[in-house]
Amino acid sequence: MTIEVDYRFPGGVDAERQAKIIAVGQTAGTWSDRFARRESALRSHLAEVTNIRTESSGESVATVCFPEINVENDIPSLLTMIFGKYSMAGTAKVMAVRLPASYGMRSRLGIAGIRDRLGVFDRPLVMAIFKPALGLTASDHAEILAEVAIAGLDIIKDDEILGDLASAPTLERLRACREVIARVKQETGRTVLYAVNVTGNATKIVERARMLVKEGANALLLNVLAYGFSVLEAIASDPEINVPIFAHPALAGALCISPDCGLAYSVVLGTLMAHAGADAVLYPAHYGNLPFDAAEEGKIRDILRDRGVFPVPSAGIHPGIIPKVLTDYGQDVILNAGTGIMDHPDGPGSGVKAFFEALHRVEKGESFSLENIPDCPLRRAIEKWGI
Secondary structure (H helix, E strand, O other), X not given: OEEEEEEEEOOOOOHHHHHHHHHHHOOOOOOOHHHHHHHHHHHXXXXXXXXXXXXXXXXXXXXXXXXHHHOOOOHHHHHHHHHOHHHHOOOEEEEEEEOOOOOOEOOOOHHHHHHHHHOOOOOOEEEEXXXXXXXXXXXXXXXXXXXXXXXXXXXXXXXXXXXXXXXEOHHHHHHHHHHHHHHHHHHHOOOOEEEEEOOOXXXXXXXXXXXXXXXXXXXXXXXXXXXXHHHHHHHHHOOOOOOOEEEEOOOHHHHHOOOOEEEOHHXXXXXXXXXXXXXXXXXXXXXXXXXXXXXXXXXXXXHHHHOOOEEEEEXXXXXXXXXXXXXXXXXXXXXXXXXXXXXXXXXXXXXXHHHHHHHHHHHHOOOOOHHHOOOOHHHHHHXXXXX
């Protein structure tokens, strides 16, 4: 089996020469007559340049095929092979990585498992983010959760910035919110997932994830790029951690935003996350408040779904854009909103209700023009954020 990687080079760069440098330099390298007797074994580790094409923009894309025997079936060794040292050599961007289906690991739960845990199978899921991100106490979190949960929310997560801080220690937040989740379950029969942000250094983070699950955490949030893909793989493969893992994209811009260097967003937030065990992956939506390319967003969505991973378009999602989201995503999507729920004029509970009213109007084929919407949470959301 081989691993195919597409590298894009700016106009004026000798793409064929650079691709050959990658094929040799990122694999076995060169050798002298001293190792002539090992020629066959050495050649089995070399990569091969299989295609070079020139785009209308003048850029070139080269495809290099690497032997799978060069890596350890994980993401860190893969990244080291395909781009490690060469990433410092000049202008080149990894645009696509095509891995064997068996490479890495699949999510333990993914779309089907998350839906099963929530008991929701026929609509998009609605997710909120605790806001403000910092400065709230554990009891503040519980109070907010109670308001949005009773309004019908499916999932809530910590803000990625919120770690195990003295103002609201992770375990205290979990214990306070766990009581709300249990009460909602008892009163309504509904399950609400709370993705707790798992943090800590490399010697403690997996054990901390185990501890949180033992304390009742029913989902986890991980800043994968800050802590490393190996941490995601370790948590996702641990038999004691049987809850969905929500992968946050924090730091992705540092790796992906340059047009001529780094890796494409669809590689980092799509391919790598999907082969490292994430159950759901957050990333910017092109109609949100971060600059993001619609085509790249679509690639992420399709790569994740092909591996059964939930796509979670984020950053600026509000009720008024739900028709656009459902046109692009259909039913298998998690609608993730921070201010789009928490800053609703009538409070977070009304923010949740506005999302469900939006879903209902889309289902019925009804207009989102203000003159057609009665006085309700959705109307006030559209008055504030538009469509």
